[in-house]
Amino acid sequence: MSEIKRAAGLLRAGELVAFPTETVYGLGADAANPQAVAKIFAAKGRPQDHPLIVHLADAGQFDAWARDIPAAARLLAATFWPGPLTLILRRQPVVSDAITGGQDTIGLRVPNHPMALELLREFGGGLAAPSANRFGRISPTMAQHVRDELGESIAMVLDGGPCQVGIESTILDLSGDVPAILRPGTVTAAAIAAVLGQEPAVGLAPGGDTPRVSGSLESHYAPRTPLELVSSDGLVFAVRNAIIRRERTAFLASMAQPIHHELIEWRLAPTEPGPFARSLYASLRELDDLGCDRLVVQAPPATAGWTATLDRLRRAAG
Numbered sequence: 511m512s513e514i515k516r517a518a519g520l521l522r523a524g525e526l527v528a529f530p531t532e533t534v535y536g537l538g539a540d541a542a543n544p545q546a547v548a549k550i551f552a553a554k555g556r557p558q559d560h561p562l563i564v565h566l567a568d569a570g571q572f573d574a575w576a577r578d579i580p581a582a583a584r585l586l587a588a589t590f591w592p593g594p595l596t597l598i599l600r601r602q603p604v605v606s607d608a609i610t611g612g613q614d615t616i617g618l619r620v621p622n623h624p625m626a627l628e629l630l631r632e633f634g635g636g637l638a639a640p641s642a643n644r645f646g647r648i649s650p651t652m653a654q655h656v657r658d659e660l661g662e663s664i665a666m667v668l669d670g671g672p673c674q675v676g677i678e679s680t681i682l683d684l685s686g687d688v689p690a691i692l693r694p695g696t697v698t699a700a701a702i703a704a705v706l707g708q709e710p711a712v713g714l715a716p717g718g719d720t721p722r723v724s725g726s727l728e729s730h731y732a733p734r735t736p737l738e739l740v741s742s743d744g745l746v747f748a749v750r751n752a753i754i755r756r757e758r759t760a761f762l763a764s765m766a767q768p769i770h771h772e773l774i775e776w777r778l779a780p781t782e783p784g785p786f787a788r789s790l791y792a793s794l795r796e797l798d799d800l801g802c803d804r805l806v807v808q809a810p811p812a813t814a815g816w817t818a819t820l821d822r823l824r825r826a827a828g
């Protein structure tokens with residue numbers, strides 16, 4: 511039996527299967543089976559009121575999950591799916607509260623990864639899948655990250671190699687009066703505006719005081735080691751400071767190591783936003799595992815191409 515057939519069989523039996531997407535690895539369960547979905551929350555240690563994204567094989571399955579679908583949603587799906595854009599729409603009444611955290615909306619996405627699409631086609635239905643990490647921690651971009659962190663609690667991990675995008679999808683809320691970006695990603699506000707002819711709002715959707723997007727919590731995507739963002743101008747100072755304070759410090763920076771010292775670990779980061787995002791989470795995990803006193807990341811420029819990466823780094827810094 512092929513790996514994909516076996517994975518689909520496990521999902522039908524209500525088990526958890528981790529699978530690759532172009533953004534990060536997802537922890538998948540049959541979205542139509544509340545007991546299976548409950549296993550996701552248990553494995554991740556995730557609060558029950560945090561809704562899950564349902565992954566679909568194609569936009570043709572829209573109507574099974576969402577209602578009152580605006581033309582904008584169909585247009586964006588036609589443009590960006592399969593791809594790293596999650597659309598928040600009004601849910602169909604049949605969708606279980608376990609998926610939506612009791613809200614009247616649902617997040618839908620068609621991922622752009624051949625293995626994910628093959629699995630979704632073979633499975634046939636929707637797969638609820640958060641990032642396959644413990645709650646609040648760094649999302650996995652390699653199968654080994656998932657095995658290390660959740661190996662015991664899941665039936666199978668499909669290995670599709672390293673994720674090509676490396677950070678989570680853009681979340682766009684289309685359930686309200688104006689389109690609103692709830693989580694920035696590589697599908698940018700400008701790219702969405704170009705399709706809609708309207709600039710999306712940025713920030714939390716109005717009306718909720720509980721976090722509708724767990725990725726909106728301040729401390730998220732976080733390594734264990736305290737992380738600090740430092741501008742390129744401040745890096746030399748940060749190195750000197752670490753040496754004076756006798757703190758073993760790991761740096762992730764695009765500039766060459768200015769001072770060599772036994773207390774300083776230095777990793778070079780890519781200078782372009784795409785490659786930086788692709789390698790970011792694996793680098794943070796690796797640096798975290800060094801067990802240093804502190805991590806210092808060179809802050810990327812606050813320009814449009816870096817919005818999503820900067821967002822994740824700020825949350826990682828808490």
Ligand code: TXA
Nearest residue numbers: 533536561562615616617640641678679722723724725
């Ligand atoms: O790239 C991604 O989106 C990855 C891959 C696996 O697809 N998934 C992912 O899932 O990042 P997760 O659960 O780690 O983050 C999804 C975010 C959560 O913060 C959740 O609160 C939010 O989406 N979300 C899901 N449904 C929602 C809804 N109906 N309204 C508002 N936010 C929602």
Ligand code: MG
Nearest residue numbers: 640641649725
């Ligand atoms: Mg997550």
